[in-house]
Amino acid sequence: MKALGPLLAILTATSAGTGLTLALWRRSGTILAAELFGYSWLLGAGLVSLLLALAGTVLSGTALLAVVTVAMVPLGIYGIGLFRTKAVRIESGWAEAPVWEMWLGALALVPIGYMSWAVFRDAIMWDGLFIWEAKARHAFLSGGSLPASYFSDASRVQYHPSYPLYLPFTELWVYLWTGDCDQTAVKAVFPMFYAAAIALLWSGTRRLGGRPWMAALAALLPLFVPLMADHGLGLAQGYADLILGAVYLGGVSALLAWRVKGLPAGWPVAVACAAMLPWIKQEGLFLLASLVILAALMDWSRRSGEFRSRALGFCGSMLLFIAPGAFIAAGWRIALRMLHVQEANTFHPFTLENLLAGLPRLGTIFHSMGAHFAELKYWSLLWFTVPVALLTLAWQRRSEALWLGVALLAPLAFDVVPYLFTTLDLVFHVTTSLDRLYLQVSLVGVLALGVALRGRGESNQ
């Protein structure tokens, strides 16, 4: 069971995610195999962690494992049914490509292979161990859920009991299937997250008209950006930032496909990704807000007619877009309050007075942000080339320039906020966290480069 456990955990989560993805895709015809895989894993992990958190309040041990599995299997069966009735068709994305281009497409597998090796080379460390994996371990040792005492334990405030459970409970799912809290077995999920990110980079570029070789180049690029690979505390050490970035990339890609290519499924898939963001990390709230801004701009810009009907339709759409994410975020906060969670005193209260008091810090914050963008040992030249890609898209008179610009700039603007309110030494706080905030949007930066490779009006075949 030890060897099979991670495999079964991954298969069940992916199958539920596949069912959910295909259900959201129902009216849109063809789905690329890479995007099906990427969304299936990311949404499947979200589903399984949410179900474990909910069912774990009343069930434990084998009963919890059985009930969550039984709840997920019908989704997988539903997905297979959609294939059989041809409600959704699956496509490789390179069917009509020449042989050389198909071979070049194999480049996309190189970063996944590299990360799989790096994950099993390094120990899970620091936040990966004490904040994320520890929650999975403690929940497993308590029968499948975190006891109330975990949240109110004043001696463990520094391990942030209030952080959400997307990653820890995906790890818990592996532990439940393995029957042990095995720190080697749990590593199987990290290459899956990386593969999902790479698959969404490939499919995002392809979906927006890039040829297979362009998509392959975009998918290969994270390997050469040190922090997106294994240089630094990241996915290989069990951190959640790249996972948050992958889900954000999924949401942005889906919205772009909806607005630019008219893909109906893009909107509901983006809603599902947006809902997962606050369930991964606190900064997910900033990324959720960024996706909401992007969706609002896209939705408003496509509406025409009388103002009143435009406004009503717009408000309805946006309410539906925000509701699932807001529900999850609010539900988690309410649960934490009921559990009397102990929280680290990292921020001053978010009041106007404290905001004004923090404004003089802006100079230091912007200076640090600029300096971190230019750290070649962490970012290579990524942040110098992303503006070139956006300018090229603008030169091509493509709307993607605006949408990708918003998708990159909105989170970066939000990222300033915590530093205005921090109780820690500002330079220390910025130095130890800023690169991880950049990591959360870096995949969208790479997408911009991939999308800019195609000229306006070119065929995507």
Add this chain to the structure above:
Amino acid sequence: MSAIALQRALVLACFLAVVGAGLPQLGKATSGLPLVDHGRNSSVNTVLEQTLGEPGMPDAIRAWLAKLPAGQPILVVVPLNNMSADITADSVSYLAWPRPVMVGKKPEEIRALMNGARERFAAVGFCYLSAPPGITQGKLFGPALRFLPSQPVPE
């Protein structure tokens, strides 16, 4: 040269620049800690073997902590600005769960935690610090972690 070709050349140059500048860093994962085993405690084993200099520390620490009075907190005292001590104390807290584990760094913080009654703690650990003068007993885990139990612990 058409505009499309120029644009593509520009973006391809960007790709090459990222690859060229990033290539020398590939495989130099300086922040990572290579695993020393691939068992069920592989990561915490690796961390503690690195900081305490001996293998098998997680099981030994957990077994010893299990002999202390149940539910009573322990205190781990660490020096300021010592990452090896920090990660060792964090590992002890991780292994000791659900037992409360206080980590003290500053003298006034430690005095407040002790509150004049060391017996409040099942044990006090000194991590990357010498034990108070005259104290030679206690349980050693490698050269850098010594626990002083409040009551004798059966071997």
